[in-house]
Amino acid sequence: xxxxxxxxxxxxxxxxxxxxxxxxxxxxxxxxxxxxxxxxxxxxxxxxxxxxxxxxxxxxxxxxxxxxxxxxxxxxxxxxxxxxxxxxxxxxxxxxxxxxxxxxxxxxxxxxxxxxxxxxxxxxxxxxxxxxxxxxxxxxxxxxxxxxxxxxxxxxxxxxxxxxxxxxxxxxxxxxxxxxxxxxxxxxxxxxxxxxxxxxxxxxxxxxxxxxxxxxxxxxxxxxxxxxxxxxxxxxxxxxxxxxxxxxxxxxxxxxxxxxxxxxxxxxxxxxxxxxxxxxxxxxxxxxxxxxxxxxxxxxxxxxxxxxxxxxxxxxxxxxxxxxxxxxxxxxxxxxxxxxxxxxxxxxxxxxxxxxxxxxxxxxxxxxxxxxxxxxxxxxxxxxxxxxxxxxxxxxxxxxxxxxxxxxxxxxxxxxxxxxxxxxxxxxxxxxxxxxxxxxx
Amino acid sequence: xxxxxxxxxxxxxxxxxxxxxxxxxxxxxxxxxxxxxxxxxxxxxxxxxxxxxxxxxxxxxxxxxxxxxxxxxxxxxxxxxxxxxxxxxxxxxxxxxxxxxxxxxx
Numbered sequence: 001x002x003x004x005x006x007x008x009x010x011x012x013x014x015x016x017x018x019x020x021x022x023x024x025x026x027x028x029x030x031x032x033x034x035x036x037x038x039x040x041x042x043x044x045x046x047x048x049x050x051x052x053x054x055x056x057x058x059x060x061x062x063x064x065x066x067x068x069x070x071x072x073x074x075x076x077x078x079x080x081x082x083x084x085x086x087x088x089x090x091x092x093x094x095x096x097x098x099x100x101x102x103x104x105x106x107x108x109x110x111x112x113x114x115x116x117x118x119x120x121x122x123x124x125x126x127x128x129x130x131x132x133x134x135x136x137x138x139x140x141x142x143x144x145x146x147x148x149x150x151x152x153x154x155x156x157x158x159x160x161x162x163x164x165x166x167x168x169x170x171x172x173x174x175x176x177x178x179x180x181x182x183x184x185x186x187x188x189x190x191x192x193x194x195x196x197x198x199x200x201x202x203x204x205x206x207x208x209x210x211x212x213x214x215x216x217x218x219x220x221x222x223x224x225x226x227x228x229x230x231x232x233x234x235x236x237x238x239x240x241x242x243x244x245x246x247x248x249x250x251x252x253x254x255x256x257x258x259x260x261x262x263x264x265x266x267x268x269x270x271x272x273x274x275x276x277x278x279x280x281x282x283x284x285x286x287x288x289x290x291x292x293x294x295x296x297x298x299x300x301x302x303x304x305x306x307x308x309x310x311x312x313x314x315x316x317x318x319x320x321x322x323x324x325x326x327x328x329x330x331x332x333x334x335x336x337x338x339x340x341x342x343x344x345x346x347x348x349x350x351x352x353x354x355x356x357x358x359x360x361x362x363x364x365x366x367x368x369x370x371x372x373x374x375x376x377x378x379x380x381x382x383x384x385x386x387x388x389x390x391x392x393x394x395x396x397x398x399x400x401x402x403x404x405x406x407x408x409x410x411x412x413x414x415x416x417x418x419x420x421x422x423x424x425x426x427x428x429x430x431x432x433x434x435x436x437x438x439x440x441x
Numbered sequence: 442x443x444x445x446x447x448x449x450x451x452x453x454x455x456x457x458x459x460x461x462x463x464x465x466x467x468x469x470x471x472x473x474x475x476x477x478x479x480x481x482x483x484x485x486x487x488x489x490x491x492x493x494x495x496x497x498x499x500x501x502x503x504x505x506x507x508x509x510x511x512x513x514x515x516x517x518x519x520x521x522x523x524x525x526x527x528x529x530x531x532x533x534x535x536x537x538x539x540x541x542x543x544x545x546x547x
Contacts, residue, residue, distance in 0.1 A: 043473070068481070073484070083467055084482075085471065086470070086471070087472075088472055090472075091472060328480055328482070332480060406512045406515060410488065410512070413515070
């Protein structure tokens with residue numbers, strides 16, 4: 001912090017910072033996106049000794065918060081909004097980080113040295129020396145007739161969750177569109193809250209490509225046995241309102257069937273926010289293209305988390321293979337990489353990507369990425385409600401989906417992190433702890 | 442107010458006052474106590490909020506459920522008899538808790 005204090009006191013800096021009234025003085029690093037990755041970037045930078053002023057700017061009117069609970073504990077009312085807050089106000093003040101809420105950046109002017117000024121939709125200016133984009137992704141909209149009716153909702157941020165919560169009390173029937181993680185988590189929560197929930201999935205199985213077929217089938221059966229009405233290969237034709245009103249009352253399917261619905265919740269994936277990157281002339285391709293050190297194509301802007309398309313960090317990936325990951329774990333690990341870059345170090349992504357999803361009493365943990373597998377091993381313990389699938393490529397374990405089986409998850413995650421293997425043949429016996437058969441490959 | 446005394450692996454102590462009802466993990470993270478990562482935000486999915494509880498404090502805490510017990514077998518630093526996941530430890534009025542954080546969580 002001492003360097004920063006000196007800089008702010010220097011006459012040259014003061015002159016440079018002379019701006020029209022209402023414009024904050026120039027920040028050392030402007031982080032656009034008060035998200036999981038934005039918060040982690042600020043925290044990691046301070047841990048590494050980065051001593052310039054940081055501005056963490058978000059377009060929502062909330063302090064930075066954790067998203068995962070929005071479809072689960074927060075929706076069900078078992079956690080308070082306060083416990084979703086990442087850091088106390090005192091923490092940010094002590095660490096010389098300014099939080100800016102409710103400002104949506106529409107344009108960035110850039111100088112050749114990477115510094116510039118960000119302009120918000122309210123007309124404010126935010127001058128910066130260096131820029132980080134942690135702008136995340138937005139919910140993909142379902143553009144069908146009736147899509148703008150009152151009660152047709154999405155679930156991406158806190159305001160979405162609050163809008164959903166506000167309506168839940170009066171609703172009897174809910175149609176969830178999209179059988180991915182968000183859809184199934186919210187459907188399970190709403191079912192637990194006593195709603196009559198139907199899930200429509202456009203594809204032939206649940207959860208798309210995020211898990212293998214065995215896991216998708218397991219979740220289908222598990223949810224159906226818990227009374228959730230799941231319809232695969234089914235899509236909505238239009239949303240209807242009674243008597244030409246503005247409030248949704250039902251969902252008409254392609255075959256003409258109408259499902260009553262006082263709430264329609266749409267969870268059909270996200271689109272990375274690349275508008276600012278495009279305006280800056282950065283390379284964009286399914287997200288903001290970054291190198292192994294989280295640097296965008298201009299070599300100075302960092303872009304991390306859901307919005308970034310990066311070289312696949314998993315050891316053994318094909319050269320040149322790229323990936324965009326949407327997860328808390330990635331937001332954190334990618335932020336650490338960017339923090340090193342911003343402090344002049346070059347450190348590659350560490351750790352194995354992992355994911356979780358809690359649906360009813362089903363606790364899914366995923367270690368690694370299963371794409372390109374050529375063999376699976378199932379471990380099933382019906383009595384204790386445990387289910388795991390291990391994925392292999394040429395005899396090497398590359399990933400696992402584990403339901404209510406944390407020991408399996410931990411064993412695979414640790415083996416992957418250490419470059420070890422869990423031989424498929426031995427893994428097939430669910431009574432054998434995976435930890436005991438892990439080998440140096 | 443409940444107080445948690447966090448000692449890190451090097452022996453540095455940080456005392457944090459918390460609110461009844463919050464977890465030890467939340468109290469640590471919100472105040473930036475290093476040594477608690479808590480990637481999953483308290484949903485018992487990651488085992489990165491591992492703490493060692495001082496023996497005389499153990500009886501003041503709720504018993505461990507199966508899921509926490511299993512998750513503790515996957516911590517970065519091996520579990521011991523006084524290991525808990527701090528997301529499962531709720532602060533109560535007047536509680537004074539002494540915990541040590543492991544050298545690493547990941």
